[in-house]
Amino acid sequence: xxxRSSDAPAQGxxxxxxxxxxxxxxxxxxxxEGTPCEDxxxxxxxxxxxxxxxxxxxxxxxxxxxxxxxxxxxxxKALRRANRQGFPSxxxxxxxxxxxxxxxxxxxxRVLRRLARSQGYVGISAFHATLLGVVAxxxxxxxxxxxxxxxxxxxxxxxxxxxxxxxxxxxxxxxxYFFTQASWQANLRLTVFGPSPLLLLMSDGxxxxxxxxxQDGVEPAFCAPLIRHLDRCAPAIGATDLAETLDSPEAHRIxxxxxxxxxxxxxxxx
Amino acid sequence: xxxxPIKDIVxxxxxxxxxxxVRVQDLSSSMLEPASPCGESKIDLLNKGRRKFAEALKAxxxxxxxxxxxxxxxxxxxxxxxxxxxxxxxxxxPKPFTANGTTPLGAAVPYALNCNKQITDGYRDHAILHYxxxxxxxxxxxxxxxxxxxxxxxRDAEARGDVIVIPVGIGANADFEVLAAFSRERPPLxxxxxxxxxxxxxxxxxxxxxxRSRPGEAIDLGFGKPVRT
Numbered sequence: 033x034x035x036r037s038s039d040a041p042a043q044g045x046x047x048x049x050x051x052x053x054x055x056x057x058x059x060x061x062x063x064x065e066g067t068p069c070e071d072x073x074x075x076x077x078x079x080x081x082x083x084x085x086x087x088x089x090x091x092x093x094x095x096x097x098x099x100x101x102x103x104x105x106x107x108x109k110a111l112r113r114a115n116r117q118g119f120p121s122x123x124x125x126x127x128x129x130x131x132x133x134x135x136x137x138x139x140x141x142r143v144l145r146r147l148a149r150s151q152g153y154v155g156i157s158a159f160h161a162t163l164l165g166v167v168a169x170x171x172x173x174x175x176x177x178x179x180x181x182x183x184x185x186x187x188x189x190x191x192x193x194x195x196x197x198x199x200x201x202x203x204x205x206x207x208x209y210f211f212t213q214a215s216w217q218a219n220l221r222l223t224v225f226g227p228s229p230l231l232l233l234m235s236d237g238x239x240x241x242x243x244x245x246x247q248d249g250v251e252p253a254f255c256a257p258l259i260r261h262l263d264r265c266a267p268a269i270g271a272t273d274l275a276e277t278l279d280s281p282e283a284h285r286i287x288x289x290x291x292x293x294x295x296x297x298x299x300x301x302x
Numbered sequence: 303x304x305x306x307p308i309k310d311i312v313x314x315x316x317x318x319x320x321x322x323x324v325r326v327q328d329l330s331s332s333m334l335e336p337a338s339p340c341g342e343s344k345i346d347l348l349n350k351g352r353r354k355f356a357e358a359l360k361a362x363x364x365x366x367x368x369x370x371x372x373x374x375x376x377x378x379x380x381x382x383x384x385x386x387x388x389x390x391x392x393x394x395x396p397k398p399f400t401a402n403g404t405t406p407l408g409a410a411v412p413y414a415l416n417c418n419k420q421i422t423d424g425y426r427d428h429a430i431l432h433y434x435x436x437x438x439x440x441x442x443x444x445x446x447x448x449x450x451x452x453x454x455x456x457r458d459a460e461a462r463g464d465v466i467v468i469p470v471g472i473g474a475n476a477d478f479e480v481l482a483a484f485s486r487e488r489p490p491l492x493x494x495x496x497x498x499x500x501x502x503x504x505x506x507x508x509x510x511x512x513x514r515s516r517p518g519e520a521i522d523l524g525f526g527k528p529v530r531t
Contacts, residue, residue: 061514092515201431241313245428247429251312253312254311254313258308258311273307277306277311280306287318
């Protein structure tokens with residue numbers, strides 16, 4: 033069993049059937065302004081289950097980065113607890129995971145409300161953040177998603193057939209959805225998938241080049257070399273290489289937002 | 303290009319969010335009138351300002367990548383046409399305008415709104431995020447066609463959140479009452495043509511600020527309601 037959060041910008045871990053490599057880098061815009069990276073993630077693995085959550089704090093919020101950290105950490109804990117309690121019993125039980133995820137989001141919102149009061153903010157809008165997570169076992173899994181960013185599940189040799197939890201914004205950039213909004217329940221989407229050795233979670237900064245031009249699937253020219261490389265090297269080295277790739281001039285040329293990418297590989301007999 | 307740690311990895315081209323700036327420009331005969339002490343006409347000063355606009359946008363790395371420009375002209379024999387664009391600010395190279403004819407403002411603005419819709423639909427088709435478009439309506443005189451339906455349609459588009467409307471009256475003969483009818487959120491700017499270069503510099507700075515803004519952020523233009531990008 034292991035659990036990690038995005039205290040360090042790049043981490044890799046492997047135990048038993050699960051291998052996770054994660055990185056988050058500050059976008060050029062934040063680096064210029066000296067403001068913190070507003071992406072945060074947390075992940076954990078118990079036996080052959082994996083739980084991962086990625087949140088992206090809103091730049092317009094006073095403390096979006098805090099909302100992202102609290103949201104990701106609390107959701108992973110809540111999902112692990114639900115799993116240990118034997119509920120839901122299967123990775124693809126969408127209705128049951130909806131209950132578990134909603135309970136986790138409510139807990140995160142309660143924590144943020146207390147924090148808002150103690151910090152003198154008017155409400156939890158100060159901590160606006162998107163939320164994207166996944167729970168999976170070798171039988172399959174479920175994405176849960178509020179806002180932008182993207183989740184991908186599938187087989188590395190069949191990237192074009194992967195299941196996608198797509199970004200969901202309103203018509204314009206100023207209509208992103210957050211788990212800290214009153215309307216979060218209406219914007220929560222769950223997407224179930226079958227056995228998937230490869231799982232990706234990405235913030236919108238990374239989705240700009242990890243997904244294809246239409247943003248309805250992965251970009252094989254980016255993903256295939258990435259997966260091959262991570263498969264060959266130790267997780268810690270893979271995490272460093274991933275962070276360097278996200279922090280490259282090529283990546284910042286495409287998007288100067290913060291960039292996060294979690295790559296999870298599970299050993300599944302086909 | 304730096305050495306990538308992961309071999310063969312490929313990044314696609316620029317997919318920055320876009321901010322479309324639509325300029326609806328009066329090019330009627332009155333724009334030929336002299337407007338500066340040394341006899342430069344309004345159209346001369348406008349063209350000078352546009353060149354400064356292009357330079358200022360290119361000099362800002364973020365704006366050059368994010369801002370797109372579309373220029374719609376109106377004048378001649380009650381005609382409306384696309385003068386230039388849409389193009390990225392990085393490649394915006396304004397050819398000089400010429401002025402002649404009438405002031406069909408009532409036809410020009412719906413034409414511009416329609417162009418805006420086609421372009422932003424194109425952004426969506428290619429999954430390119432975009433800010434609300436800025437529509438600058440500039441005139442130095444009275445319209446020569448029925449402008450009221452266009453004003454109502456523009457106010458409706460503004461109220462729906464489709465566009466941000468910024469009316470500008472050039473000189474004392476501009477019809478500010480008509481221009482005011484095109485936006486509920488901000489009154490028309492009043493400038494003399496001799497201040498065109500300063501106007502364009504200010505526009506370029508405002509666009510640069512907007513291109514750096516985060517979702518929901520309010521940008522104070524200094525008049526009217528702040529622009530929420």
